Amino acid sequence: MSEEREREETVDYLVVGAGIAGHHIGALLANKFGPTGQKVLIVEKSPKRGGRAHILERDGYTLDYGIHAVRYGEKSALGKSLIEIDKQVDFLEPQGRSYVYGSKTVDEGAKSFVMFPTGIAEFLKTPLVGLWSFLSFLIKIKRLKTGPLLNVSLRDYTENTLGWDEERRNKGLGEFLFLCAESMMVCPFEDRVSFGEMVEAFMENLKQKISVTYPKGGWKSLFDGFAETIEKNNGVFLNVECTKISFNEGQAISVTLKSSSGDEYEVGVNKDVIITVPVQNIRSVLGELAADSVVDTEFIAQCEALEPTAGVVIDVALTRRITDHSGIIFLRESNSFGQWYSNVESSMAPEGALVGTWLKPMNFADVSDKSKTDAALDEMWKELTQAYPEIENNLAFVRRLIVPMCDGAEVNINQHRFSRPSCEEPIPGTSNVWLCGDSTSGHGAGGDIGHVSVRQLWQKLKKKLDV
Ligand SMILES: Cc1cc2nc3c(=O)[nH]c(=O)nc-3n(C[C@H](O)[C@H](O)[C@H](O)COP(=O)(O)OP(=O)(O)OC[C@H]3O[C@@H](n4cnc5c(N)ncnc54)[C@H](O)[C@@H]3O)c2cc1C
Numbered sequence: 371m372s373e374e375r376e377r378e379e380t381v382d383y384l385v386v387g388a389g390i391a392g393h394h395i396g397a398l399l400a401n402k403f404g405p406t407g408q409k410v411l412i413v414e415k416s417p418k419r420g421g422r423a424h425i426l427e428r429d430g431y432t433l434d435y436g437i438h439a440v441r442y443g444e445k446s447a448l449g450k451s452l453i454e455i456d457k458q459v460d461f462l463e464p465q466g467r468s469y470v471y472g473s474k475t476v477d478e479g480a481k482s483f484v485m486f487p488t489g490i491a492e493f494l495k496t497p498l499v500g501l502w503s504f505l506s507f508l509i510k511i512k513r514l515k516t517g518p519l520l521n522v523s524l525r526d527y528t529e530n531t532l533g534w535d536e537e538r539r540n541k542g543l544g545e546f547l548f549l550c551a552e553s554m555m556v557c558p559f560e561d562r563v564s565f566g567e568m569v570e571a572f573m574e575n576l577k578q579k580i581s582v583t584y585p586k587g588g589w590k591s592l593f594d595g596f597a598e599t600i601e602k603n604n605g606v607f608l609n610v611e612c613t614k615i616s617f618n619e620g621q622a623i624s625v626t627l628k629s630s631s632g633d634e635y636e637v638g639v640n641k642d643v644i645i646t647v648p649v650q651n652i653r654s655v656l657g658e659l660a661a662d663s664v665v666d667t668e669f670i671a672q673c674e675a676l677e678p679t680a681g682v683v684i685d686v687a688l689t690r691r692i693t694d695h696s697g698i699i700f701l702r703e704s705n706s707f708g709q710w711y712s713n714v715e716s717s718m719a720p721e722g723a724l725v726g727t728w729l730k731p732m733n734f735a736d737v738s739d740k741s742k743t744d745a746a747l748d749e750m751w752k753e754l755t756q757a758y759p760e761i762e763n764n765l766a767f768v769r770r771l772i773v774p775m776c777d778g779a780e781v782n783i784n785q786h787r788f789s790r791p792s793c794e795e796p797i798p799g800t801s802n803v804w805l806c807g808d809s810t811s812g813h814g815a816g817g818d819i820g821h822v823s824v825r826q827l828w829q830k831l832k833k834k835l836d837v
Pocket residue numbers: 386387388389390391392413414415416419420421422423435436437438439440441610611612613646647648651654655683729773775776777778806807808816817818820
């Protein structure tokens with residue numbers, strides 16, 4: 371990873387952004403071309419790689435930027451690409467179950483932990499939702515064509531198609547579906563989460579049989595795996611911002627780069643430009659758009675209007691391992707979910723210690739209101755310490771975060787995969803500028819969108835190379 375390298379005059383592929391998507395696509399390209407082949411250059415405006423998946427090390431604890439699970443482990447898009455570039459990373463599954471604290475279905479007076487089923491057999495053991503209730507729902511949704519349901523909300527479907535009243539929507543299967551919307555889709559807003567997308571994500575979960583995993587060695591090992599391959603080609607330039615793309619008849623021919631010292635220079639591009647910056651910020655990469663801009667301005671407006679998922683996060687570092695919980699833990703009162711992730715990958719905390727993280731998804735508009743984020747964080751903390759009273763006597767430190775963008779796009783009825791900017795076609799008006807990342811049309815939900823979008827784009831680029 372370089373701070374400052376000799377400047378290139380021309381590269382074959384220019385990747386903008388060194389978050390996980392930039393590393394992922396950059397490594398696939400670099401792997402294809404190797405050390406002597408065509409040049410792949412990744413530019414990153416900040417002094418650090420990682421973007422929203424950056425890591426912070428503090429007092430022997432490793433903190434992700436909020437919960438960072440990898441769905442489907444080695445079968446995930448990330449896992450498949452790491453195998454493809456021969457940098458396999460192990461994905462660890464929680465050894466324990468997932469639980470709901472304070473379920474609205476199980477009213478026992480005092481709050482308790484109730485098992486959240488993550489496999490068919492667990493429906494036999496939990497009071498949250500009965501096996502038959504789940505199976506009959508499963509049979510119904512298996513027959514559904516999801517296309518027409520992409521712009522139908524969870525609430526619309528359960529209320530108007532299934533005829534559920536409020537009580538049914540809040541308890542049993544209704545509560546289970548709400549918790550799936552919260553954790554799987556990061557969108558606990560029943561009146562807008564896309565039911566069609568949710569059914570697809572649900573079916574994928576059942577098919578893959580592995581849900582939540584965490585990389586051995588943490589997210590650092592994912593970045594290191596990709597970075598090693600990238601470095602064998604042309605590497606990552608840190609502190610370098612892409613401020614403009616220049617076109618000739620719709621074809622990007624060069625980019626303007628700006629170093630941290632402020633000087634600007636131009637680099638020619640022979641083949642393609644890949645933008646991994648969230649599409650809401652696309653204008654900052656393309657530069658000032660002239661009146662006769664090749665890039666469709668309506669498209670830019672669509673990108674800028676896309677709403678991300680947002681929320682608040684509490685990270686808790688403890689000096690002692692107060693629980694062996696390792697699955698997802700839902701806190702029902704504060705509508706947050708999280709995980710003691712060092713109980714999955716012990717190297718994330720010092721020996722005998724514990725670290726966990728909880729996320730409360732919020733409306734994007736609400737995270738800029740300090741009174742709302744303070745109240746949300748206080749409520750989460752109160753419930754977390756109620757669920758685990760030993761936290762307060764064993765505290766190393768707490769980190770409270772306001773996160774204006776968790777995933778680049780909330781998967782709601784207006785932003786399902788067909789209505790987000792494509793990761794499989796060049797930007798309208800251009801022939802060789804592509805998008806990928808978690809604000810594009812990648813299949814799936816949450817961070818998966820970004821990882822899958824890279825694989826989808828990669829198929830297109832490979833096809834282009836074969837022509
Ligand atoms: C609280 C929270 C929880 C999450 N949970 C999960 C999870 O459980 N699982 C999961 O897979 N994902 C999760 N995510 C989402 C995941 O972090 C993102 O999907 C992923 O990090 C996005 O990566 P990216 O590379 O697409 O974008 P980014 O990480 O945003 O990277 C874009 C990069 O481009 C750089 N950049 C911007 N403009 C320019 C420019 N003009 N020139 C050069 N560089 C530029 C930025 O500095 C940045 O480094 C979570 C995120 C948050 C915040």
